[in-house]
Amino acid sequence: MELLTFVTAGSVDDGKSTLIGRLLYDTESxxxxxxxxxxRSSTRMGLEETNLALLTDGLRAEREQGITIDVAYRYFSTSRRKFIIADAPGHVQYTRNMVCGASVADLALLLVDVRTGLTEQTRRHAFLLSLLGVPHWLIAVNKMDLVDYRQADFDRLREECSRFMTRLRVPDLAFIPISALRGDNVVTPSDTMDWHHGGTILDHLETVHIRSDRNMVDARFPVQYVVRPRSDDFHDxxxxAGQVAGGVFRPGDEVLVLPSGMSSRVESIDTAEGPIDEAFPPMSVTLRLADDLDVARGDLICRPGNHPVVTQDVDAMVSWMDSTPVQPGARLVLKHTSRSVRAQLREIVYRVDVNSLHRQNTDSLGPNDIGRIKLRTAQPIMCDDYARNRTTGSFILLDPNTNRTVAGGMVDTRTQD
Incomplete structure (x- = not known):
């Protein structure tokens, strides 16, 4: 069956974990x-009702504080699809965890409390989801039971969200009024909101079209590992080995290896189950080439007439995740696909105000800041514009001294030569 990965996002206390718990409970998953x-945990906490949020808040600190800290991954399926849920934290301190969960999502389930509307953190999450290129958005207007399920309150918030979203890059947007606590419009339609005719959360998850989201045109294969079995049967x-990041590869295809520029053709495509006739995203396969070339981890296999930008100058939008601010001149490590290179922060072009989306001049980026930067790498990387390919267009930045992840970035090649 088709697999859909989705991430929950939104401000703290908007009910993300409760919604996921309700979704798992009502689908008997x-x-x-x-x-x-x-x-039992709910009883120990003095609650009269079972707290379904505890199904995803697994850390002791999460249960004690009533917040989500780590990204909790849960799995369930229906007769129509399989699902992977990334329940991301809403607290501003854990924005980095939300970015990790959203980076691989097909759909964003953005929760908004009908009473409070778009908070600063909700706007930050929405802006990050836009930068991360999540193609499908579902705005769940939660806690409708606390406003007596009034359509006017839902319409007011939908209008507020729509005005803000028009300033972002949102290809597909839908709204559903829900009560995660009571289960209204989560799996079963609500009897108290008969004015809503847009289906339930589960209806949308099962029917949203995702097959055309992946880039099947630009062939991209970052090499993760060179396979040389130590066996007499396989001495030649x-x-x-790697995961196809874009396009389709078939035996006989002419290919180009970057950054060396050497060319060959695909001899065969191997898997654990044996050879196959074609490979496409997100399949993990082993490519064999007709020629004995010098290919190493971090290289990229593509088509001769369709290859990414090979550059040492990287323009990108970044979400700074570290507690220590960064300034131009900082030495970093850039990890892009399976390639890691030394890099220097040459310039901070601007920082984005997540509330107004206005650009601000700045000489540093602090925790949870989002901004545009220029990097210079010690060796070239092979990258696409993030809007074109989310795998070859993304990277993370590491502190070279601690190996700690300090930022996530999205490449913009439109300003590069």
Missing amino acids: ITEDQIEAVA YRGY
Whole structure:
């Protein structure tokens, strides 16, 4: 069955974990033992009702504080699709975790409290989801039970969200009024909101079209590992293992290896189950080439007439995640696909105000700041514009001394030669 990965986003206390718990509970995707364990935890916390948010808030600190800290991944399926849920934290301190969960999502489930509307953190999450290129958005207007399920309150918030979203890059946007606590419009239609005719959360997750989202035109294959079996049966075997990041590869295709510029053709495509006739995203395969070339981890295999930008000067939007601010001149490590290179921050072009979306001049980026920067790398990287390919257009920045992740970035090649 088709797989859909989606991330929950929004401000703290907007009900993300409760919604996911309700979704798992009402689709009968959790066991009796899990339900009993959550019920016992709810009783120990002095709650009269079972707190379904505890199904995803697994860390002790999360349960004690009533917030989500880590990204909790949950899995369930229906007769129509399989799903991976990334329940991301809403607290501003853990924005980095939300970025990690959203970076691989097909759909963003953005929760908004009908009473408070768009908070600063909700706007920050929306802006990040736009930068991360999540193609499908579902705005769940939550806690409708606290405003007596009034359509006027839902319409008011939908208008507020729509005005803000028109300033972002949102290809597909939908709204559903819900009560995650009561289960209204999560899996089953609400009897108290008969004015809503847009289906439930589960209806939307099962039917949203995602097959055309992946780039099937630009062939991209970052090499993760060179396969050389130490066996007499495979003494001449040399393969290049990795995950297809774009396009389609078939035996006989002419290919180009970057950054060396050497060319060859695909001899075969191997998997654990045996050879296959074609490979496409997100398949993990081993490519064998007809010629014995010098190909190493971090190289990229593409088509001769369709290759990414090879550059040492990188323009990008970044979300700064570290507690220590950064300034021009900082030495960093840039990890792009399977390639890691030294880099220097040459310039901070501007910082974005997440509330107004206005650009601000600045000489530093602090925790949770979003801005545009220029980097210079020690060796070239092979990258696409992020809007064209989310894999070859993204990177992370590391502190070279601690190896700590300090930022996530999205390449913009439109300003490069």
